[in-house]
Structures are given as structure tokens and as C-alpha cells.
Amino acid sequence: MLLLTKSTGFIEGEDDGLDPKEVKQLRARLLRIGPEQFIHETLTVAKIPPPLLGTAFGINPLFAQQLGEDMFVRVLGSAIVRTYYKRRKLPGYNTIDDAAELLKKCSNIMVITGAGISTSLGIPDFRSKETGFYSKLRDMGFSEPEEVFDIYSFDEDPSTFYELAADIIPDLKRYSPTHAFIRLLQNKGRLQTNYTQNIDNLEELAGITKDRLIQCHGSFATATCRKCKYKVKGTDIFPDIRAKRVSYCKRCIHRIKRQESLEPKSKKRKPTPSRSRTSSDDDDEDDNIPQPGVMKPDITFFGEQLPDDFFTRFTDQDVNTVDLVLVIGTSLKVAPVSDMPNYLPHHVPHIFVSREPIQHVDFDIQLLGNCDDVVVELARRAGWSLKHEMVDDNVKMNVDGVEEAEHIWVVKKEGKVSGSSNGEGQNGAGAARADVSGSRNIERTAER
Numbered sequence: 001m002l003l004l005t006k007s008t009g010f011i012e013g014e015d016d017g018l019d020p021k022e023v024k025q026l027r028a029r030l031l032r033i034g035p036e037q038f039i040h041e042t043l044t045v046a047k048i049p050p051p052l053l054g055t056a057f058g059i060n061p062l063f064a065q066q067l068g069e070d071m072f073v074r075v076l077g078s079a080i081v082r083t084y085y086k087r088r089k090l091p092g093y094n095t096i097d098d099a100a101e102l103l104k105k106c107s108n109i110m111v112i113t114g115a116g117i118s119t120s121l122g123i124p125d126f127r128s129k130e131t132g133f134y135s136k137l138r139d140m141g142f143s144e145p146e147e148v149f150d151i152y153s154f155d156e157d158p159s160t161f162y163e164l165a166a167d168i169i170p171d172l173k174r175y176s177p178t179h180a181f182i183r184l185l186q187n188k189g190r191l192q193t194n195y196t197q198n199i200d201n202l203e204e205l206a207g208i209t210k211d212r213l214i215q216c217h218g219s220f221a222t223a224t225c226r227k228c229k230y231k232v233k234g235t236d237i238f239p240d241i242r243a244k245r246v247s248y249c250k251r252c253i254h255r256i257k258r259q260e261s262l263e264p265k266s267k268k269r270k271p272t273p274s275r276s277r278t279s280s281d282d283d284d285e286d287d288n289i290p291q292p293g294v295m296k297p298d299i300t301f302f303g304e305q306l307p308d309d310f311f312t313r314f315t316d317q318d319v320n321t322v323d324l325v326l327v328i329g330t331s332l333k334v335a336p337v338s339d340m341p342n343y344l345p346h347h348v349p350h351i352f353v354s355r356e357p358i359q360h361v362d363f364d365i366q367l368l369g370n371c372d373d374v375v376v377e378l379a380r381r382a383g384w385s386l387k388h389e390m391v392d393d394n395v396k397m398n399v400d401g402v403e404e405a406e407h408i409w410v411v412k413k414e415g416k417v418s419g420s421s422n423g424e425g426q427n428g429a430g431a432a433r434a435d436v437s438g439s440r441n442i443e444r445t446a447e448r
């Protein structure tokens, strides 16, 4: 137990852990004085043992033995900083009508989107329990499905990616009502920036202009040779992806052939694309046989840097001017996008639209359900007309509150539900189930 004095001081008492009241007081103190002063007061002046203080920030004291004192203090410091900067819910915004009012009132809206806005087109997301791409990979025996999108794994053996990627390449013919809604915000002069984590490039098809679009994880729009950096249109490698064969660089192949034709006949050897090329593998060319590079879609793999424009746009332009944040169809589990709400001014309202609630970011309003349904209802309440082939104007939406949460709402179609005829893909049925479980599982702790 710690004794907290009035002034600021923390006096060490019996060392038997912190009780919830003390944890609350410590965190409140941090919010008042900021991380620097807090660390000084607690660790330097009051000499609270770091493992004990760590328990106030969810750090298991056993880590102290595993990490050693210096490393543990560093981990504790970053937990304190994160807690300080973590966004907190604003009390003034709670209902779907508050959300619609905000949409009408705000003119610099930041929209952050994820795979959920394309599932109604039949493109699976990653993390949905039964329909997500990762669950398929797990069924196939991958214990770490992320590895398929890991740049080191790709360079070691691109065949795994090429065997599996066909499922997530877009047909580029349709966009969803949610894409249309973002376009509507743009048409109304309210969209400041759409940060999309999606790689399907459907924002472009929907007409979101390049100057308002940041593709945080790149896209399938182009592909680049891992060896000579030759860039082609993404659709050029779609036939290889669909045929589940590794795509090799045509320019490399052409150069190798030309080189060969210049060499004396006896030296000629046919280049055979190896299945395990690496990006800078000039040294490991078997017996000096030149190898063509592997084409990689310009999507950001785990282990790769995000495009520069993500950081510059966010820090130089958006952070100071955005007046509303709308997050749609993402589990917000991939950094650094998942951290964006914490770096924006805390007075800017944040709305979350997805099938499942999340708890690791404090949103002001959470609207759960199929995002296409939610945006239709938002547009209706804002008095806007959202036209899209998959939107049936005759279908009404039910908006139900969730027990013990005045800011979380479940939005569901009522009455005439047109099923697949309204254009919902294979995920439509799963979505209805997820709606219900979403509202039941409201207390579940979000995994990160």
C-alpha cells in the first residue's frame, strides 16, 4: 500500500501492492501534472519501487525480474506516457443523432477506414472470426497468419503469398455504399482526408480524389520488382496472382535474355526463376546464373515503412485542423493507424462504426452493425440522400441502445431485408450474426 500526501508526495507504505483507489489517484495525478513531473515525483522523489508503480499501468511486476531494472523502467516510462496521451471519451456526444449533427456541422472530417468497408463486396477482412482471411489461414495450419504479409517471409519465399493472395484482390468493378458515403462527404466539402488501411484501391473507383486520400498500407494499384524496382500496374500481375504463381519481373527477364544473347554460346544458361528470391540477392545467385526479381504489389507488409505521405499529411496538416474523426470498419489493431486517435487533440469528437465494439480506444459514440447500414442511417438523419445500387430506400433501420453504455448503439435493418438481392456478399449473413454477438459481447476486453 502507498500513502498519498496532499501536496503531491507519495510516501511508501507497506509494500503489498496498490489498491484500486490508489491506482485511480495515481492516474488522476498523472493526468494533472503530465508524465515528466509524474515520473519525477513517483520514482525519484517518493522512490516508489518501479514494479509496484507498474501495477497501476497494467504491467506485471514479474517483468521486472525478466527485463532487469533499466529496461523495466523504460517500459514503465512508455506505459506512463501512453496513458497520459490516451484519448478519453467526451461526455457531450453519445447518440446516433449527435453523430448526425456532428456530420452536418463539421467541415474538416477525417475518415479512417479498414477492411470492413469492403466485406459487403465479398472481399474478406483479416480478423472477423469466421469469415476473415486470418481464420482461413489458421484453418490451413498457419499459426501466425500475419507472416503471409511479412516482408522478410515474402523475400524468403514469395510463393506462400502468391498461393493465397487471390482471395483478397479486388475485382475493381464495384464499391460499397460506405465508399459512396465517404464520396458524399467529399461532395459536400466536408471530407478533409480519408486514411484508408485498405489495399483494394476502391476509394479511387468511388471517386475519392488523390489529394484527400492516404493509402496507409499502400495498395494493389501498382507492383514493383524487388530487385530492379521496375514498377507496373497492379492489374498486370493479377493473372499470376489468380493463377497462384509467383510473378517475376518482365524487365529483369528481358535484360537477362539480352545479356545471354550477347554472351558466347558455350556460356549460355537458361534463367530459371527460383521460388525463393530475396530483394537484394545478387550475391546468392546460384552459380552466377542471373535471376529475375520477384514482383511485389505495392502494399505495405509488416516490417515495411508506411508511405511518407501518411506521416507528413497527418502531422503537417490534419492534426491541427481536423474537427471530427469517423473510424469505419476496422479492428484498429495495426499500428501506427491504431494510435492516430491518441495523437489528435482530445477535444475533437471521435465516432466508431463497425460490427464489433472496441475498448482499447475511447470513442465518444460507437455505432455497431454493418457499416453500409450505419452510414445509410447516418445520412438519413443528417438529411442527406445516399444513392447506391446496394441501398434500398424502403428498408428501415432499427437503432437499439446497449445496456449500461449510453454511447453504444446497434444499428440493424428491420422489415424488408433483401439479403443478397441488395448486393450484400457472402459476409452479409455473418454480419447479422456479428451484430447480435457484438451487442452481447460489449464487455469483452479487446485483444491487441
Ligand code: CNA
Residues within 6 Å of the ligand: 113, 114, 115, 116, 117, 118, 119, 120, 123, 124, 125, 126, 127, 128, 132, 133, 168, 197, 198, 199, 200, 201, 217, 329, 330, 331, 332, 333, 334, 353, 354, 355, 356, 369, 370, 371, 372, 427, 431
Ligand atoms: P481487420 O482487422 O480484419 O478488421 C476489420 C473490422 O471490420 C473487424 O473488426 C470487423 O468486425 C469489421 N467489419 C467487417 N465487415 C464489416 C461490415 N460489413 N461492417 C462493419 N464492420 C465490419 O482489418 P483492418 O482494416 O482493421 O486491419 C488493417 C489491415 C487489413 C490492413 O493492413 C489492410 O490492408 C488489410 N486488409 C485490407 C483489405 C481490403 O483492402 N479490402 C482486405 C483484407 C485485409
